[in-house]
Amino acid sequence: MGKKLQNPILIVDDDTDILLTARMVLKQRFSDIKTTSDPHKISDILSEGNYDLVLLDMNFTAGFTSGKEGLRWLKKIKKTAPQTHVVLMTAYGDINLAVKAMKEGATDFVVKPWENEALVSTVMAAVQGPPKPPSPKEENPDPPKSHTSPAGIPVDGRVIIGESPAMKQVFRMLDKVATTDANVLVLGENGTGKELVARALHDRSQRKDRPFVHVDLGAIPESLFESELFGHVKGAFTDAREDRAGRFEAADGGTLFLDEIGNLSLSMQAKLLTALQSRMIVRVGSNRPVKVDIRLVCATNMPLYEMVREKEFRQDLLYRINTVEVILPPLRERIEDIPPLVEHYLQIYREKYQREGFSVPHDILNRLKSHRWPGNIRELQHALERAVIMEDTESLLPEVGQTTGNAPDNPQDYNLEEVEKHAIRQAISKHNGNISKAAKELGLGRTTLYRKMNKYGL
Numbered sequence: 001m002g003k004k005l006q007n008p009i010l011i012v013d014d015d016t017d018i019l020l021t022a023r024m025v026l027k028q029r030f031s032d033i034k035t036t037s038d039p040h041k042i043s044d045i046l047s048e049g050n051y052d053l054v055l056l057d058m059n060f061t062a063g064f065t066s067g068k069e070g071l072r073w074l075k076k077i078k079k080t081a082p083q084t085h086v087v088l089m090t091a092y093g094d095i096n097l098a099v100k101a102m103k104e105g106a107t108d109f110v111v112k113p114w115e116n117e118a119l120v121s122t123v124m125a126a127v128q129g130p131p132k133p134p135s136p137k138e139e140n141p142d143p144p145k146s147h148t149s150p151a152g153i154p155v156d157g158r159v160i161i162g163e164s165p166a167m168k169q170v171f172r173m174l175d176k177v178a179t180t181d182a183n184v185l186v187l188g189e190n191g192t193g194k195e196l197v198a199r200a201l202h203d204r205s206q207r208k209d210r211p212f213v214h215v216d217l218g219a220i221p222e223s224l225f226e227s228e229l230f231g232h233v234k235g236a237f238t239d240a241r242e243d244r245a246g247r248f249e250a251a252d253g254g255t256l257f258l259d260e261i262g263n264l265s266l267s268m269q270a271k272l273l274t275a276l277q278s279r280m281i282v283r284v285g286s287n288r289p290v291k292v293d294i295r296l297v298c299a300t301n302m303p304l305y306e307m308v309r310e311k312e313f314r315q316d317l318l319y320r321i322n323t324v325e326v327i328l329p330p331l332r333e334r335i336e337d338i339p340p341l342v343e344h345y346l347q348i349y350r351e352k353y354q355r356e357g358f359s360v361p362h363d364i365l366n367r368l369k370s371h372r373w374p375g376n377i378r379e380l381q382h383a384l385e386r387a388v389i390m391e392d393t394e395s396l397l398p399e400v401g402q403t404t405g406n407a408p409d410n411p412q413d414y415n416l417e418e419v420e421k422h423a424i425r426q427a428i429s430k431h432n433g434n435i436s437k438a439a440k441e442l443g444l445g446r447t448t449l450y451r452k453m454n455k456y457g458l
Helices: 016-026 039-048 068-080 095-103 116-128 165-177 194-203 222-230 266-278 304-309 315-321 335-352 362-370 376-390 393-403 416-430 435-442 446-456
Strands: 009-012 033-036 053-057 085-090 108-111 152-155 158-161 184-187 212-216 255-259 280-282 289-291 295-300 324-327
Touching: 009 016, 009 039, 016 033, 016 053, 016 116, 016 446, 033 039, 039 053, 039 068, 053 068, 053 116, 068 085, 068 095, 085 116, 108 116, 152 165, 152 194, 158 165, 158 194, 158 335, 165 194, 165 324, 184 194, 194 212, 194 255, 194 295, 222 266, 222 280, 266 280, 266 315, 304 315, 335 362, 335 376, 416 435, 416 446, 435 446
Parallel strands: 009 033, 009 053, 053 085, 085 108, 184 295, 184 324, 212 255, 255 295
Antiparallel strands: 152 158, 280 289
């Protein structure tokens, strides 16, 4: 097992599926994770050891969705262990509740269903904290570990790397548009870094201290679209026991990032367009409009202009969201960036897996430059991680070949568990680690897939 962060983490949620999923996501970066579904055990657990962070649900009693329980347990945690960071989880993006939680001592706030990378980033930022200049009172402070910084833009503990002319043009565009409130459409293939660009726009805007709300539109069922984006009032439908804000209100004052916008049906596009045109939303079950102040960033890997011609995407919505377009080039069109990308990820994985002597020979690096990289940077990143784990540079090339469409090895026999394990591994590889898409192809729910991954050690 490679090197992981040693910060102990406690996850508290009454939903065992959430506990399993959060543990699966975080165990890739943290070695000491404990879970409990009973918040009454928090004090005893904290008294048994020093936990750096508690990931805490906000609602435990069936039928309660106000978040008051979470705030009550937050106060108890801060009283029992004042140095322990607390990140709250809730199924709704209620920014007022988030602000209240921050005032009560919460370090951060994540909205279910969270994106895996966003959850890891939030937790890591909480336990590690942002880099700070040395205090004048500190004598001989230990210098923080750092990697050689390639040309690029740092974003949320990561970096958008680019030394090629195509990426330098992207950086120039980001510099020009970031400080404005112009709507931005980010276009690019899977794995090119569209979400990072959206975060870079937010971090360099006048709204950087306000919320950045990431919404995966491809993961929202049409029946829940209005409730998720616009919120609802108590009694609007069977399970609406409390008034709830939607993602638009959660992003008020900040940036709303609508990912996978090309996946919206025409009826959902019409509802979204109405909200964007008026800058007002109406919660489900209400007739009272609510003003929202957002900076809109959208992204897709789908050919929107072709979809407009085919009447699959509204032209007026396209005009509304693309005041400025940022087009991310595929990796095969920016091969100058492969060497710095390789070195960047090697530095990360050499440290993570304690493989300090690992390097990629020049001849293999040249072969990496000639690969088509259909999964782009994400594919390169995963291939390098596998190679570092195996401590064999030659192993990098067969894995790369496998991702280009070569026939995979077949299971050794027809043992059902081996066949299932093989199918899961192939689906995850095909979709470049996107668990939601892999689960859909396998005909499984995302939580079920996580459960099976845990079972097979994937």
